[in-house]
Amino acid sequence: MKLYNFFRSGTSHRLRIALNLKGIDYEYVPVDLRTEEHLGAAFKAVNPQALVPALVEGDLTLIQSPAIIEWLEERYPTPALLPANAEDRARVRALAAIVGCDIHPINNRRVLEYLRKTLGCDEAAVLAWCDTWITAGFDALEALLAADTSRGPFCFGNAPTLADVYLIPQVESARRFNVDLTPYPNIVAIDRACGELDAFRRAAPAVQPDAPKA
Numbered sequence: 001m002k003l004y005n006f007f008r009s010g011t012s013h014r015l016r017i018a019l020n021l022k023g024i025d026y027e028y029v030p031v032d033l034r035t036e037e038h039l040g041a042a043f044k045a046v047n048p049q050a051l052v053p054a055l056v057e058g059d060l061t062l063i064q065s066p067a068i069i070e071w072l073e074e075r076y077p078t079p080a081l082l083p084a085n086a087e088d089r090a091r092v093r094a095l096a097a098i099v100g101c102d103i104h105p106i107n108n109r110r111v112l113e114y115l116r117k118t119l120g121c122d123e124a125a126v127l128a129w130c131d132t133w134i135t136a137g138f139d140a141l142e143a144l145l146a147a148d149t150s151r152g153p154f155c156f157g158n159a160p161t162l163a164d165v166y167l168i169p170q171v172e173s174a175r176r177f178n179v180d181l182t183p184y185p186n187i188v189a190i191d192r193a194c195g196e197l198d199a200f201r202r203a204a205p206a207v208q209p210d211a212p213k214a
């Protein structure tokens with residue numbers, strides 16, 4: 001399998017975590033968003049939407065991280081990233097969707113570039129934008145996590161699920177945008193618990209081959 005991705009991309013980070021949790025080896029194919037490599041013809045031939053990640057296996061090309069992760073879950077069911085019963089699956093998917101549908105898309109590179117280049121926002125305004133939408137999502141996530149008294153160290157139950165696969169990259173991004181995480185003790189504790197697992201450590205942006213050397 002080839003994973004077209006970028007070290008700092010949250011959606012790429014999701015895929016790396018999911019692949020690692022399932023113990024699937026993959027070839028890392030870097031696509032540099034800083035130089036807008038993803039907008040060139042070569043990458044558009046892989047994904048006409050010009051977004052990472054894309055996962056390629058033989059003749060099969062998969063795009064859209066939710067679709068790719070669901071495919072991985074169906075194709076490699078163990079260890080499961082979704083709980084056994086429908087109500088629990090709905091909860092885990094809802095936690096993931098807060099990040100995947102309501103936080104990440106409006107803080108994406110192309111949205112921030114539009115704020116800068118088309119609307120003329122300065123960096124302070126861009127950071128305020130990111131802070132607004134990340135905190136709105138994290139407020140809800142923190143409340144939901146705090147209310148779940150049967151929860152272990154992760155977002156749901158006692159093992160990482162799809163919800164952690166989505167949350168951890170978003171915490172990384174929140175730190176990059178200087179969001180104050182003090183109001184989110186449950187989120188911070190989950191980030192710490194995941195950070196102790198090899199699958200999450202190996203997926204971290206800083207240790208990817210295209211990350212700047214320290």
Ligand SMILES: N[C@@H](CCC(=O)N[C@@H](CS)C(=O)NCC(=O)O)C(=O)O
Pocket residue numbers: 008009010011012033038050051052053063064065066108109110111
């Ligand atoms: N819904 C897509 C979103 C993918 C996406 O937004 N990827 C970002 C990186 S995290 C990207 O390629 N951005 C390029 C750009 O904004 O120009 C998914 O989940 O795969």
